[in-house]
Amino acid sequence: MNMHVNTTKRILVSGGSGFLGSFLCESLLAEGHEVLCVDNFQTGSRRNIEHLTGHPRMEVMRHDVTVPLYVEVDEIWNLACPASPVHYQSDPVKTVKTSVMGAINLLGLARRTKSRIFQASTSEIYGDPKVHPQPEGYWGNVNTIGPRSCYDEGKRCAETLFFDYHRQYGVDFRMARIFNTYGPRMSENDGRVVSNFIVQALRGEALTLYGDGSQTRSFCYVDDLIAGFRALMASDQPEPEPVNLGNPGEFTIRELAETVIELTGSSTKLAFRPLPGDDPTQRKPDISRARETLNWEPKIALREGLQRTIAYFDDLLSGRGPQDQRGLINGVATEAPVPIAGLALRAQKEERRQV
Ligand SMILES: NC(=O)c1ccc[n+]([C@@H]2O[C@H](COP(=O)([O-])OP(=O)(O)OC[C@H]3O[C@@H](n4cnc5c(N)ncnc54)[C@H](O)[C@@H]3O)[C@@H](O)[C@H]2O)c1
Numbered sequence: 551m552n553m554h555v556n557t558t559k560r561i562l563v564s565g566g567s568g569f570l571g572s573f574l575c576e577s578l579l580a581e582g583h584e585v586l587c588v589d590n591f592q593t594g595s596r597r598n599i600e601h602l603t604g605h606p607r608m609e610v611m612r613h614d615v616t617v618p619l620y621v622e623v624d625e626i627w628n629l630a631c632p633a634s635p636v637h638y639q640s641d642p643v644k645t646v647k648t649s650v651m652g653a654i655n656l657l658g659l660a661r662r663t664k665s666r667i668f669q670a671s672t673s674e675i676y677g678d679p680k681v682h683p684q685p686e687g688y689w690g691n692v693n694t695i696g697p698r699s700c701y702d703e704g705k706r707c708a709e710t711l712f713f714d715y716h717r718q719y720g721v722d723f724r725m726a727r728i729f730n731t732y733g734p735r736m737s738e739n740d741g742r743v744v745s746n747f748i749v750q751a752l753r754g755e756a757l758t759l760y761g762d763g764s765q766t767r768s769f770c771y772v773d774d775l776i777a778g779f780r781a782l783m784a785s786d787q788p789e790p791e792p793v794n795l796g797n798p799g800e801f802t803i804r805e806l807a808e809t810v811i812e813l814t815g816s817s818t819k820l821a822f823r824p825l826p827g828d829d830p831t832q833r834k835p836d837i838s839r840a841r842e843t844l845n846w847e848p849k850i851a852l853r854e855g856l857q858r859t860i861a862y863f864d865d866l867l868s869g870r871g872p873q874d875q876r877g878l879i880n881g882v883a884t885e886a887p888v889p890i891a892g893l894a895l896r897a898q899k900e901e902r903r904q905v
Contacts, residue, residue: 649704729796733772
């Protein structure tokens, strides 16, 4: 009798060329799976996945999830959706379509192929929370008609669709409510606070703070989040339930700015601007459910994560190209050779200062 059990799956990752999606594709490939990255490249970048494109188990398909997709797969991860306010507000109608029609199309695919499907939901579904920190049982303090509503309400509707496809058609899913996550491969111009501050500091520009910088956020490093994704997708849940994933360490935006200035060695200043509409004043996950059911919690401290992210942007902005994307995946060489090197950050900065 053949005792060999084939655990290799054909896995679709929508939004696979984005910031989080690219790390997820990498992690799935590393475990021996076949990965089909589906992306319309609205905010994702070929640069994020170019080190994976030559891999024999990696396939990239340009496709918009608002259109149905007919493929045979064993597992689906739905990450497609612009995540930064600059991007999702630039075409708000499209943002709603991506969240809602994308969910319908991928849930339909999951139903037909009997695949488990993962939904990348968001802490934004809690709105400007009146409960702090936010547990999954909190229904949120939300606004249906503000500038952020296309994203928040689109994601809320997607959550509803996941639960209804489960109740009505028995679709099996896992759902993460992701809190602010940062790391290499964030887009350098998408207005997210961590990448904004790092890019501004490395360029010697003033760091832009909205309001007085006293609003708080929690920042999760991408490696921790992907570990949480994988644990959640593999977990047994008697009935699917949303799970908060994020880092509960809470920092004011001003503290973040000051830490970035210190770690980059920049001598730049802070510039204060008026607070945009609907900007939540506090955001911090209650991760008790993830701790208890997944035995997961973030391990990477903010300073360490910032150092790694600064190294990435330093390489990118100095034209050396990101060096974290080089090496081996499961014994298969990816496009470029060497793993991440120590940065020549300080030397470079000295150079920059002298010009
Ligand atoms: N990064 C975070 O802090 C965070 C927090 C909460 C939720 N999320 C969610 O996680 C997911 C990934 O976020 P990210 O930070 O990697 O953002 P990202 O913008 O880097 O990635 C999103 C990806 O989806 C693709 N995409 C967008 N619309 C699409 C469409 N209609 N069809 C096909 N592809 C499409 C983009 O091109 C991009 O590659 C998103 O669903 C986002 O809402 C992220």
